[in-house]
Amino acid sequence: MNRVGLPRALIHYKFSEMWVTFFQELGAEVIISPKTTKKIKQEAVNIAPNEDCYSTKLYYGHVMAIKDQVDYLFIPRYGASDKKYVGCPKFIGLAEVLRSMFPDLPPIIMPHYNTAKGRDGKLSFYFKAMKIASMFTKNPFKKIRAFRLALKKHNQHKKDLVIDEKTLYKWEQSKLFLNDSPKSNPGERQLKIALVGHSYVLNDPYASLDIRTILKEQGVDIITSEQMPRELIEKQMDKQNFQLYFYYEREILGTIMHFLESKTVDGIIHIMVFSCGPDSIAGEMAARFSKRNPAVPLLQLVFDELTAETGLKTRIEAFIDMLRRGIDEQIIFQTTKVHV
Amino acid sequence: MSISFPHVGSFTYVMESICHEMGRTDVVVPNKPTNKTKQLGSRHSPEWMCTPFKMLFGSFIEVLERGAYELVGTLFIDYCRLGYYTPIYEIILEDLGYDFEFLHLNFNNPTGFIQEMKRRTAGLTYWKTFRAFQIGWIKNRFIDIADKCLYSYQAVELEKGTSQRVVNRAHRKIVETKGMRNIRKLRKIIPKMFEDEVEIDKKADPLRVVVVGELYAVVEPSINLDIMTKLNELGVISYTPITFCRWIDVGSRANPFKRPSFKTAIKKAKPYVEYRLGGKTQESIGYSIMYKEKGWDGVIHLYPFTCMPEIITRSIIPQISREYEIPILSLVLDEHTGEAGLKTRLEAFIDLIERKRKVNGDNIK
Ligand code: SF4
Numbered sequence: 001m002n003r004v005g006l007p008r009a010l011i012h013y014k015f016s017e018m019w020v021t022f023f024q025e026l027g028a029e030v031i032i033s034p035k036t037t038k039k040i041k042q043e044a045v046n047i048a049p050n051e052d053c054y055s056t057k058l059y060y061g062h063v064m065a066i067k068d069q070v071d072y073l074f075i076p077r078y079g080a081s082d083k084k085y086v087g088c089p090k091f092i093g094l095a096e097v098l099r100s101m102f103p104d105l106p107p108i109i110m111p112h113y114n115t116a117k118g119r120d121g122k123l124s125f126y127f128k129a130m131k132i133a134s135m136f137t138k139n140p141f142k143k144i145r146a147f148r149l150a151l152k153k154h155n156q157h158k159k160d161l162v163i164d165e166k167t168l169y170k171w172e173q174s175k176l177f178l179n180d181s182p183k184s185n186p187g188e189r190q191l192k193i194a195l196v197g198h199s200y201v202l203n204d205p206y207a208s209l210d211i212r213t214i215l216k217e218q219g220v221d222i223i224t225s226e227q228m229p230r231e232l233i234e235k236q237m238d239k240q241n242f243q244l245y246f247y248y249e250r251e252i253l254g255t256i257m258h259f260l261e262s263k264t265v266d267g268i269i270h271i272m273v274f275s276c277g278p279d280s281i282a283g284e285m286a287a288r289f290s291k292r293n294p295a296v297p298l299l300q301l302v303f304d305e306l307t308a309e310t311g312l313k314t315r316i317e318a319f320i321d322m323l324r325r326g327i328d329e330q331i332i333f334q335t336t337k338v339h340v
Numbered sequence: 341m342s343i344s345f346p347h348v349g350s351f352t353y354v355m356e357s358i359c360h361e362m363g364r365t366d367v368v369v370p371n372k373p374t375n376k377t378k379q380l381g382s383r384h385s386p387e388w389m390c391t392p393f394k395m396l397f398g399s400f401i402e403v404l405e406r407g408a409y410e411l412v413g414t415l416f417i418d419y420c421r422l423g424y425y426t427p428i429y430e431i432i433l434e435d436l437g438y439d440f441e442f443l444h445l446n447f448n449n450p451t452g453f454i455q456e457m458k459r460r461t462a463g464l465t466y467w468k469t470f471r472a473f474q475i476g477w478i479k480n481r482f483i484d485i486a487d488k489c490l491y492s493y494q495a496v497e498l499e500k501g502t503s504q505r506v507v508n509r510a511h512r513k514i515v516e517t518k519g520m521r522n523i524r525k526l527r528k529i530i531p532k533m534f535e536d537e538v539e540i541d542k543k544a545d546p547l548r549v550v551v552v553g554e555l556y557a558v559v560e561p562s563i564n565l566d567i568m569t570k571l572n573e574l575g576v577i578s579y580t581p582i583t584f585c586r587w588i589d590v591g592s593r594a595n596p597f598k599r600p601s602f603k604t605a606i607k608k609a610k611p612y613v614e615y616r617l618g619g620k621t622q623e624s625i626g627y628s629i630m631y632k633e634k635g636w637d638g639v640i641h642l643y644p645f646t647c648m649p650e651i652i653t654r655s656i657i658p659q660i661s662r663e664y665e666i667p668i669l670s671l672v673l674d675e676h677t678g679e680a681g682l683k684t685r686l687e688a689f690i691d692l693i694e695r696k697r698k699v700n701g702d703n704i705k
Pocket residue numbers: 010053054055056088089090091198273275276277278279648
């Protein structure tokens with residue numbers, strides 16, 4: 001009775017290292033749902049609430065994919081881990097919605113954590129973790145060890161993922177690759193593109209229609225918004241006279257604004273999720289800022305469950321063609337928002 | 341330099357009163373949103389932005405066209421998109437080339453809130469400014485009372501249109517009454533107006549339906565196609581406990597002897613949604629349960645298209661409906677919602693609860 005299921009969707013992409021280590025150290029068997037497949041998606045679209053965003057819908061599919069193999073599902077109600085800025089309300093509501101819609105799911109472990117508005121701090125984080133740990137072991141040393149290792153793994157993951165300003169500078173100078181090295185097509189200039197979007201879209205090859213591979217094949221060297229140094233993002237956001245209070249959306253808009261200003265990439269591709277609340281805001285701001293300062297072309301792609309790979313490929317190829325052709329013609333195409 | 345604000349149901353009268361109390365004589369009072377307002381707003385809005393944003397935006401553009409310069413806006417940190425409305429309006433309006441200035445009223449920061457307000461008054465002191473705001477929240481209570489009366493009396497009035505006429509006068513009276521002593525008297529005066537002037541069908545035994553959901557969707561008749569009145573026309577008493585009082589009624593919130601109803605509602609919702617996640621999720625669920633316990637016949641849940649918190653409510657509502665045996669109708673609203681479709685669904689729903697009441701009544705006999 002100690003198999004714990006983690007659906008591979010939404011904030012799993014941010015915290016999986018922490019969660020997997022924690023449960024494994026406690027002696028639980030961790031079962032992560034497989035990578036998104038067509039079957040998972042179809043199931044998701046069938047059962048999830050109609051108006052939900054595509055990313056949340058996929059979560060339902062992942063839950064269904066593992067529900068019969070596990071004794072518990074781990075779905076935290078995540079509010080925020082920043083002092084001021086919050087996540088998406090859907091992260092908080094998801095566990096309870098699932099419990100309500102599908103009463104025969106295995107028991108859901110749903111700790112609530114919110115530092116911004118819920119007054120959770122380090123201590124309550126620790127106690128909440130211990131409470132969950134007690135479900136799996138009585139040994140206090142084991143519990144504490146699991147907690148510490150989990151945190152360590154999480155911090156390590158963040159350190160590996162997020163680069164510092166020096167590394168960014170080197171990347172901008174084409175001295176290193178931050179992701180898989182792109183195919184070099186003879187006779188073609190290697191382009192640099194910032195790929196911007198939610199981590200659970202960028203890192204899910206199915207949901208993002210494998211846009212990373214498409215770009216790689218096209219000989220494009222990318223940096224993702226997740227990798228950007230946080231100081232640079234905060235610096236950009238501080239320039240605004242408003243507070244974008246969705247934590248992950250700051251990453252997105254901050255990255256776009258950084259590159260609009262520094263002009264160190266050839267283009268920016270912003271992946272948005274249809275009917276995503278935070279994206280409707282950051283997307284609009286990004287589009288307007290890029291129109292005001294049309295230094296770097298911005299392509300905004302809107303994804304939903306109907307998005308087809310062929311359509312996407314054509315759009316991207318056209319965009320890359322345009323970038324390769326040179327400056328003059330670009331002016332016409334500054335921001336292009338398309339549903340692919 | 342005229343001051344203005346968007347149209348938000350009968351809360352508009354409260355904002356009008358506050359502006360007057362601030363000593364402003366140059367108030368541009370917004371018109372009721374029309375189809376044109378909706379189109380105007382959605383044309384310039386982000387594509388899948390929630391509907392309240394689009395309609396309020398239309399309303400803002402209309403007042404700007406009529407010469408407004410200072411616009412009442414809010415700026416705060418929340419769970420959903422509400423706190424961003426003002427910054428995005430600013431960016432878009434700048435791009436459209438309007439000349440304007442937004443008030444940045446920050447609910448997270450009461451001192452800053454009053455400071456910002458004071459700056460816009462006609463030279464009032466801090467105390468007077470606070471007083472103006474206080475008059476606003478007190479008048480808001482009476483606006484709520486007037487609306488409550490309207491949607492009860494209108495369901496059973498003998499001569500169509502009497503209640504509407506009374507409420508129009510009541511609203512004006514609330515806006516125009518001056519001085520705290522006189523204002524406090526309104527608590528008695530308003531219900532009396534309805535009692536005296538509206539002749540009702542005493543034999544009627546109307547159904548009672550409570551309307552919950554996202555604040556704007558509930559209080560603005562032009563987004564919900566005046567669903568409250570539509571219910572009345574079907575002979576049903578309608579009421580919404582979701583009003584602006586949670587937002588601005590600092591007085592009742594600070595009163596240790598009175599427990600505001602939204603707190604009870606939130607408590608009731610805890611087993612389903614334990615923590616606040618923005619919008620009116622907890623209130624909507626809680627009030628549905630509360631009003632069932634009070635013996636009301638049905639619930640209508642309204643939410644704008646792509647509203648994040650209310651999609652959560654909408655997904656949990658079937659369980660509430662099952663467990664408490666209360667008929668609940670969820671309606672999603674956007675700027676294209678059609679009159680005819682809404683009417684059919686309402687009629688079907690009312691039919692259903694009418695039949696249900698009959699069956700239950702027979703069982704008791
Ligand atoms: S941030 Fe957007 S995409 Fe992510 S869960 Fe929220 S609404 Fe969906």
